[in-house]
Amino acid sequence: MLTQASAAELAARLKAREVSAVEVLEAHLERIDRHDPDLGAFLYVDREAAYRDARRCQEALDRREGGPLTGVPVAHKDNLSTAGSPTTCASRILEGFVPPYDATVVERARSHGLVSVGKTNLDEFAMGTSCENSAFQVTRNPWDPDCSPGGSSGGSAVAVAAEMCPVALGSDTGGSVRMPAALCGIVGYKPSYGRVSRYGLIAFASSLDQVGTFGRTVEDAALAAEAVSGHDPRDSTSAILPPVSSQGVKSGTLKGTRFGLPEEMFSEAVEPDVRECLERAVESLVKEGAEVKRLSLPSTSLGVSTYYLIAPAEASSNLARFDGVRFGPTVGGDGHAGNSARTRGTLFGHEVKLRIMVGTYALSAGYYDAYYLKAQQARALMVAEFDQAFQDVDVLVSPTSPTVAFRLGALRDDPLALKLLDRCTVPANLGGYPSLSLPCGFARNLPVGLCLTGPVNRDEDLLRTAHAVERALPWGYRRPPMP
Amino acid sequence: MSISLDEVRHVARLARLELDDVELAAFHGELNALLGHFQDVQNVDLSAFGAKPHAVSLQNVWSEDEAVTGLSRDEAMRNASVSRAGLFIVPTIIED
Numbered sequence: 001m002l003t004q005a006s007a008a009e010l011a012a013r014l015k016a017r018e019v020s021a022v023e024v025l026e027a028h029l030e031r032i033d034r035h036d037p038d039l040g041a042f043l044y045v046d047r048e049a050a051y052r053d054a055r056r057c058q059e060a061l062d063r064r065e066g067g068p069l070t071g072v073p074v075a076h077k078d079n080l081s082t083a084g085s086p087t088t089c090a091s092r093i094l095e096g097f098v099p100p101y102d103a104t105v106v107e108r109a110r111s112h113g114l115v116s117v118g119k120t121n122l123d124e125f126a127m128g129t130s131c132e133n134s135a136f137q138v139t140r141n142p143w144d145p146d147c148s149p150g151g152s153s154g155g156s157a158v159a160v161a162a163e164m165c166p167v168a169l170g171s172d173t174g175g176s177v178r179m180p181a182a183l184c185g186i187v188g189y190k191p192s193y194g195r196v197s198r199y200g201l202i203a204f205a206s207s208l209d210q211v212g213t214f215g216r217t218v219e220d221a222a223l224a225a226e227a228v229s230g231h232d233p234r235d236s237t238s239a240i241l242p243p244v245s246s247q248g249v250k251s252g253t254l255k256g257t258r259f260g261l262p263e264e265m266f267s268e269a270v271e272p273d274v275r276e277c278l279e280r281a282v283e284s285l286v287k288e289g290a291e292v293k294r295l296s297l298p299s300t301s302l303g304v305s306t307y308y309l310i311a312p313a314e315a316s317s318n319l320a321r322f323d324g325v326r327f328g329p330t331v332g333g334d335g336h337a338g339n340s341a342r343t344r345g346t347l348f349g350h351e352v353k354l355r356i357m358v359g360t361y362a363l364s365a366g367y368y369d370a371y372y373l374k375a376q377q378a379r380a381l382m383v384a385e386f387d388q389a390f391q392d393v394d395v396l397v398s399p400t401s402p403t404v405a406f407r408l409g410a411l412r413d414d415p416l417a418l419k420l421l422d423r424c425t426v427p428a429n430l431g432g433y434p435s436l437s438l439p440c441g442f443a444r445n446l447p448v449g450l451c452l453t454g455p456v457n458r459d460e461d462l463l464r465t466a467h468a469v470e471r472a473l474p475w476g477y478r479r480p481p482m483p
Numbered sequence: 484m485s486i487s488l489d490e491v492r493h494v495a496r497l498a499r500l501e502l503d504d505v506e507l508a509a510f511h512g513e514l515n516a517l518l519g520h521f522q523d524v525q526n527v528d529l530s531a532f533g534a535k536p537h538a539v540s541l542q543n544v545w546s547e548d549e550a551v552t553g554l555s556r557d558e559a560m561r562n563a564s565v566s567r568a569g570l571f572i573v574p575t576i577i578e579d
Contacts, residue, residue, distance in 0.1 A: 100558040193539050207538055325564055326562065326563060327564075340499045341500060360494050370484070376534035377529035377533070379535045416520060
């Protein structure tokens with residue numbers, strides 16, 4: 001089955017002309033038709049554009065041209081601007097918005113021959129951990145449709161896990177790529193801050209946002225990252241570095257690699273069966289010659305508070321642009337301020353409004369020093385601790401999520417509990433570290449994710465290590481229980 | 484530290500969010516729950532650390548002063564809520 005093949009396998013078969021780009025696209029679109037009505041991964045599928053792109057890729061392949069992923073389908077999270085097709089951030093405030101330009105990653109994906117099948121669902125403005133905050137639909141986990149796929153890039157994770165495309169793009173501000181990857185049993189990779197352009201990624205928290213990739217294998221996530229990363233003069237925070245290279249990704253070895261296990265991330269807050277699954281995975285790594293060191297990173301206990309002060313503060317500023325004048329619908333009200341307040345109050349969802357409120361409060365006179373400044377100092381402490389740890393170990397290992405996929409609605413009335421799920425993923429965003437989640441086993445028949453985090457700009461090392469871990473773990477690749 | 488309902492109303496005004504009483508009450512509860520959690524950061528002595536507004540050290544980036552083509556006016560205006568004659572129509576800001 002074409003839809004079960006990895007992106008790397010598909011690309012090789014396309015290059016050998018055993019199969020055409022149109023056939024590959026057709027197989028994936030059929031899969032979307034069959035399963036997406038139940039799973040709700042996609043907000044928008046543009047068949048016409050996809051066929052046009054596939055035919056163009058085939059012409060390149062016929063001329064023996066094209067790159068490592070030419071003709072391979074991809075899906076884009078719906079907070080990535082796509083010229084000429086709707087981009088909503090799963091928010092009513094952007095309903096009907098059609099960007100006048102492509103995000104750099106979208107443009108690069110196309111120029112590398114990836115064929116976009118559509119835009120995927122997310123928590124509104126990428127604010128959430130369950131994909132339940134979308135204004136438009138709920139996305140379901142292919143391992144158990146009564147469970148959340150995780151968020152915020154839940155749609156992209158489900159599209160890849162359910163074989164509706166082999167690779168997808170998401171964004172990761174506090175774990176939004178790694179968390180759904182873990183809960184859906186696939187690989188999710190957040191590159192170092194600055195390695196991938198944020199131009200055209202609708203901003204949530206600019207010092208933390210990073211575009212990341214999904215695949216069912218480490219190699220696929222690396223290949224997709226290679227296609228979309230690299231310096232972009234249109235993003236002033238873009239690192240002046242070459243694209244993340246996938247070359248040599250398969251050459252990693254565990255022998256002698258030093259893994260650090262922060263005890264705070266294996267605390268009692270982690271479900272016992274998730275912890276056991278991780279411990280078994282770590283034993284497998286040791287058998288392959290890895291060195292494992294248990295260490296303490298006390299500041300990680302402050303991570304959730306630090307993140308939930310900094311991210312909302314930045315969001316309250318970034319989302320000020322949605323004023324009922326420049327984008328999307330307007331509701332009406334008295335004068336400019338009244339119109340803006342009514343439009344925002346009516347069209348933003350609850351979680352977005354909550355975060356804008358938190359951010360506005362943390363930045364307001366009298367509270368700035370107590371909250372925002374304190375959070376920035378805590379960020380400095382955390383980075384100092386992590387940088388110190390990377391003197392002794394090559395990579396940090398933790399659970400991605402302290403739980404497996406939870407039932408839809410189970411945590412909806414407990415927003416703090418949902419936020420606490422991010423405790424293992426937020427440090428990588430606060431420090432700009434590259435971080436990747438890969439499946440490492442099961443607990444209660446649901447996938448468990450293992451998170452690897454490495455030093456800034458050592459993405460290639462992290463990917464090589466992740467590939468070696470993938471080979472060593474007794475996961476194989478299991479498919480979700482769907483036809 | 485906790486926040487009063489009046490302060491919640493004030494923050495909503497600063498944030499340009501029109502909220503009804505039911506929402507204000509909900510946010511009042513949720514904000515207090517979050518502020519309670521944030522107490523952990525309040526309780527740590529961080530005086531040895533400077534503020535870190537960004538993940539990695541950034542340098543100012545200069546580009547050549549060259550003219551490049553941007554969006555056309557029509558493209559830039561296409562998503563305006565209300566427009567006329569190539570202009571955004573904005574509600575009254577300054578009263579007579």
